[in-house]
Amino acid sequence: MGNVFKIKELRYVPRWLVFFIDISIVSFSVLTIYLLLKKLYVKIYFIEYLNEKILTIIGVNILFMLLFKTYAGIIRYSTFFDFFKILWSSGSTFIVLLGLNFVSDMALGRPLYLYPALFLFFFISTLLMFFFRMLTKQIFSMVMDLNYKNVPSKIRVAVVGVGGESVSLANAIIHNPGHAYQLEGFFSARSDSKKAMLLGYKIYNKKELLKSHSLANQFDAVLIRGMMEKEEMEEWMTLALDRGLKVLKAPCLSKINEDRIVGGISPFQIEDLLDRSPIKIESEEVRSRHYNKSILVTGGAGSIGSEIVRQVAQLGSSLIVVVDQAESPLHELKLELLERFPDQNFKFVLADISNHYRLEKLFEDYHFSIVYHAAAYKHVPLIEDNPHEAVFVNIGGTRNLALLSRQYNVSRFVMVSTDKAVNPTNVMGASKRAAELFVQSLQNSPDNTTKFITTRFGNVLGSNGSVIPHFRKQIEKGGPVTITHPDIIRYFMTIPEACELVLQAGTMGNGGEIYVFDMGKPIKILDLAKRMIKLSGYTPDVDIKIDFIGLRPGEKLYEELLTDNSTTIPTHHEKIMISRDPLMEFEDIELLCKQIMRSAIKKESLQVVQILKIIVPEFISNNSEFEILDKIQEREVYQ
Numbered sequence: 001m002g003n004v005f006k007i008k009e010l011r012y013v014p015r016w017l018v019f020f021i022d023i024s025i026v027s028f029s030v031l032t033i034y035l036l037l038k039k040l041y042v043k044i045y046f047i048e049y050l051n052e053k054i055l056t057i058i059g060v061n062i063l064f065m066l067l068f069k070t071y072a073g074i075i076r077y078s079t080f081f082d083f084f085k086i087l088w089s090s091g092s093t094f095i096v097l098l099g100l101n102f103v104s105d106m107a108l109g110r111p112l113y114l115y116p117a118l119f120l121f122f123f124i125s126t127l128l129m130f131f132f133r134m135l136t137k138q139i140f141s142m143v144m145d146l147n148y149k150n151v152p153s154k155i156r157v158a159v160v161g162v163g164g165e166s167v168s169l170a171n172a173i174i175h176n177p178g179h180a181y182q183l184e185g186f187f188s189a190r191s192d193s194k195k196a197m198l199l200g201y202k203i204y205n206k207k208e209l210l211k212s213h214s215l216a217n218q219f220d221a222v223l224i225r226g227m228m229e230k231e232e233m234e235e236w237m238t239l240a241l242d243r244g245l246k247v248l249k250a251p252c253l254s255k256i257n258e259d260r261i262v263g264g265i266s267p268f269q270i271e272d273l274l275d276r277s278p279i280k281i282e283s284e285e286v287r288s289r290h291y292n293k294s295i296l297v298t299g300g301a302g303s304i305g306s307e308i309v310r311q312v313a314q315l316g317s318s319l320i321v322v323v324d325q326a327e328s329p330l331h332e333l334k335l336e337l338l339e340r341f342p343d344q345n346f347k348f349v350l351a352d353i354s355n356h357y358r359l360e361k362l363f364e365d366y367h368f369s370i371v372y373h374a375a376a377y378k379h380v381p382l383i384e385d386n387p388h389e390a391v392f393v394n395i396g397g398t399r400n401l402a403l404l405s406r407q408y409n410v411s412r413f414v415m416v417s418t419d420k421a422v423n424p425t426n427v428m429g430a431s432k433r434a435a436e437l438f439v440q441s442l443q444n445s446p447d448n449t450t451k452f453i454t455t456r457f458g459n460v461l462g463s464n465g466s467v468i469p470h471f472r473k474q475i476e477k478g479g480p481v482t483i484t485h486p487d488i489i490r491y492f493m494t495i496p497e498a499c500e501l502v503l504q505a506g507t508m509g510n511g512g513e514i515y516v517f518d519m520g521k522p523i524k525i526l527d528l529a530k531r532m533i534k535l536s537g538y539t540p541d542v543d544i545k546i547d548f549i550g551l552r553p554g555e556k557l558y559e560e561l562l563t564d565n566s567t568t569i570p571t572h573h574e575k576i577m578i579s580r581d582p583l584m585e586f587e588d589i590e591l592l593c594k595q596i597m598r599s600a601i602k603k604e605s606l607q608v609v610q611i612l613k614i615i616v617p618e619f620i621s622n623n624s625e626f627e628i629l630d631k632i633q634e635r636e637v638y639q
Contacts, residue, residue, distance in 0.1 A: 299375030
């Protein structure tokens with residue numbers, strides 16, 4: 001039957017056809033009324049002008065059809081909004097005809113039309129036009145159901161909620177049977193809708209789902225609205241997973257049309273739950289700092305750096321120079337940015353920030369106003385095995401950029417740091433803390449005009465090498481999911497949120513500050529892994545095994561945002577605070593940086609880490625070969 005009608009390929013009834021049918025309905029209504037009046041032997045005024053009177057009714061109706069565009073709606077998606085357009089059109093026609101009657105009655109002593117005939121015309125024409133739309137809509141649905149009734153493995157879904165957005169979502173599923181979803185009902189937390197029906201489907205109460213395991217067998221998945229509050233979303237997700245149901249998420253209905261809603265339905269991701277409330281950014285202040293300015297972003301092809309570039313590209317900068325040593329990611333970013341921001345002036349530079357001469361040429365040529373320094377080595381185990389590389393990039397590269405920024409009078413230097421720099425237990429964190437100390441020391445150095453700013457935050461969702469993509473790959477392979485320790489916890493923040501706060505912090509303060517961000521509540525990695533396994537449709541430790549492999553060299557059970565000796569000062573932005581950490585004089589840290597660079601060139605790992613522990617006294621190695629240095633220092637203290 002689908003081959004005969006090919007209704008799947010028919011997107012909508014042509015507008016000219018709808019317009020023609022509406023005119024036919026109006027003409028039929030007028031003729032029907034006059035035939036009825038004739039059969040009842042009712043006297044008609046001005047019978048000699050009957051044709052003209054009929055044409056007047058049809059003409060006035062056509063005028064208002066064109067004005068209100070009653071023909072413009074897609075018939076198979078007709079709603080009461082379309083009915084109201086018909087009502088306005090027919091009502092306006094009725095009012096105009098009443099006006100003609102009034103004029104005729106005043107001028108000629110009798111009305112042009114019989115008043116009961118006008119009421120009948122208004123009622124019949126309106127009803128038939130709306131009935132035509134509902135009938136077409138129903139026929140379309142019936143034929144589509146016939147076309148797709150034999151489609152295998154449809155996902156039986158229950159839409160969460162009974163509000164307007166949930167109804168629109170359910171309608172989208174009903175009107176698009178070619179997709180993989182089949183509506184089976186609604187779930188609601190309300191207790192007053194137990195016996196109610198919505199769109200012909202039953203509404204199930206949350207308590208029913210909690211009490212009855214058999215009820216869950218009627219569905220394959222629950223569908224959560226895109227704009228649901230986080231707490232409510234988490235509650236429904238937990239309930240569904242406990243009942244063995246999949247969790248799906250719909251896109252925001254306000255952003256796309258109904259035809260694309262169903263195609264936008266996707267499996268619920270753990271990032272949807274970890275995402276937090278939107279950041280309030282003082283956009284005018286941020287924009288004014290960047291507008292018509294030359295901006296440098298190091299590590300620009302990385303997770304954080306590339307998002308900083310994307311956000312800065314929307315602020316009207318005269319030039320954005322993107323520096324990274326990773327060739328392929330930089331090339332991919334270049335293709336993306338040139339397509340997304342064709343009017344923005346970019347310069348993509350393949351360079352290593354440890355190469356001072358390469359960087360100096362950039363500062364000479366482009367006269368930067370702001371430097372965003374996001375380039376760094378960040379993987380704890382790799383850096384623990386290669387401490388000299390952390391010195392070259394995290395310390396030496398930062399030193400190069402900071403000194404050049406001071407030399408070339410850059411207005412603001414913004415360094416992206418990490419919570420691993422706080423009371424570090426690994427070389428990576430200690431190297432970032434040393435970089436922080438160097439940047440801070442320059443603030444009060446002679447003849448300095450640059451504002452040196454440091455931003456410090458925790459893990460970002462979806463960044464290169466982060467835990468969530470890693471777990472996802474392990475689950476896709478069938479497990480096991482590997483966790484270092486059952487009690488390990490981490491803070492998480494989305495990449496856009498982190499970068500928005502970096503840009504905001506870059507506009508604040510007098511320089512020399514370390515800004516720490518509100519990271520929300522820490523998340524237990526074991527709970528995160530279990531939820532990701534459940535969201536993938538598996539049972540933890542049954543379908544997908546969880547293995548504990550022990551803490552990696554230098555890894556902590558938990559991260560901190562503040563050192564033991566620091567205090568925080570609030571700022572005017574609720575999510576940004578200032579950390580008051582111990583400082584070092586420029587001459588002292590400059591001397592130590594030169595010493596550690598010489599040791600790094602010789603690849604003397606123990607010597608490198610020993611100097612690093614002098615720069616960062618709170619650096620105590622954990623689960624690492626460098627613990628021996630702490631033991632030696634401890635013995636020296638007691639002797």
